[in-house]
Amino acid sequence: MTKTFLIAALLATTLAAPAGAQMFGGGDAMDPFADADANGDGAITRAEFLTARSARFAKLDRNGDGAVARDDFGRLLKLRPKAGERLDTLIEQMDKNGDRRVSREEFTNTPPILFDRADANGDGKIDQTELAAAKQRLETLKAQRKG
Ligand SMILES: [Ca+2]
Ligand SMILES: [Ca+2]
Ligand SMILES: [Ca+2]
Numbered sequence: 001m002t003k004t005f006l007i008a009a010l011l012a013t014t015l016a017a018p019a020g021a022q023m024f025g026g027g028d029a030m031d032p033f034a035d036a037d038a039n040g041d042g043a044i045t046r047a048e049f050l051t052a053r054s055a056r057f058a059k060l061d062r063n064g065d066g067a068v069a070r071d072d073f074g075r076l077l078k079l080r081p082k083a084g085e086r087l088d089t090l091i092e093q094m095d096k097n098g099d100r101r102v103s104r105e106e107f108t109n110t111p112p113i114l115f116d117r118a119d120a121n122g123d124g125k126i127d128q129t130e131l132a133a134a135k136q137r138l139e140t141l142k143a144q145r146k147g
Pocket of ligand 1: 038
């Protein structure tokens with residue numbers, strides 16, 4: 001497993017615990033595949049994935065200042081300091097200019113590693129079987145972290 005994939009997976013799961021989901025008003029913003037199938041044909045194309053990711057940025061940037069940073073998660077981080085530590089790590093990895101904030105450009109320019117991993121047969125879309133396998137891998141990662 002590549003380091004980059006691990007980071008992407010952590011980003012997808014770090015704040016996905018139920019407590020976090022309530023804080024964010026639903027878990028969709030944290031699920032990299034949620035609502036991605038825009039045309040409802042049961043498969044997620046690369047374009048659909050990228051569009052969904054872009055929309056997710058807007059949800060993560062809760063204070064709407066154009067960057068995802070600690071101040072977007074103030075209340076949650078007080079309740080869950082460990083989530084805050086992980087968030088710091090993720091910001092470090094995605095923050096290319098070192099201002100400790102992940103701009104929309106930094107967020108969306110990250111290669112869609114999760115998509116490429118999930119598209120096991122490389123046909124440019126994630127079908128239901130591949131989606132189930134990808135979610136299973138994320139669950140396994142989460143379980144390992146709780147370890
Ligand atoms: Ca589709
Ligand atoms: Ca923000
Ligand atoms: Ca595929």
